[in-house]
Amino acid sequence: MTAHIAHDTLVEDAARIVEGVPGVAFLKPGLAARFRSAWSGPGAGRPPVSGVRLTPGPGSWQVDVQVVAARRERAVDVARAVHTAVQAHLAAPAADGPAARVTVTVTGLV
Numbered sequence: 558m559t560a561h562i563a564h565d566t567l568v569e570d571a572a573r574i575v576e577g578v579p580g581v582a583f584l585k586p587g588l589a590a591r592f593r594s595a596w597s598g599p600g601a602g603r604p605p606v607s608g609v610r611l612t613p614g615p616g617s618w619q620v621d622v623q624v625v626a627a628r629r630e631r632a633v634d635v636a637r638a639v640h641t642a643v644q645a646h647l648a649a650p651a652a653d654g655p656a657a658r659v660t661v662t663v664t665g666l667v
Contacts, residue, residue: 564611567618567647572606574646575622578638580630584608585623585664618647618657625665632663 575581585608610621620643626635639661647657 568606568609568611571611571620571622571643571646572609574642575609575624575639578635578642580627580635581639582625582627582667585625614658617655620647620657620659622659622661623664624661625667626663628666632666636661636663 572584575584584606608623612619612621622639622643624635624639626632640659643659643661644657647659
């Protein structure tokens with residue numbers, strides 16, 4: 558249970574970091590977010606974070622981030638900024654281990 562809570566906390570922290578990067582309009586909504594109202598109700602707990610997937614890799618984390626960027630920004634610049642921010646955030650707790658492998662996909666522009 559503790560590992561699951563730590564994983565959820567890391568995902569939420571990464572999502573918060575990504576949403577604060579200039580040029581990011583929002584995280585890509587997933588299917589869960591679209592149907593959230595169908596299964597949310599009293600006692601439903603926290604809604605799942607869409608747009609960030611965190612999986613353990615060999616020796617470090619594999620992070621897949623999907624964002625929608627603001628049209629006024631270059632997608633490549635937004636992707637690089639998100640990559641740098643997430644990698645720096647995940648490197649802080651595990652300074653002695655290998656760096657997280659971060660993949661950023663810009664799925665659209667608004």
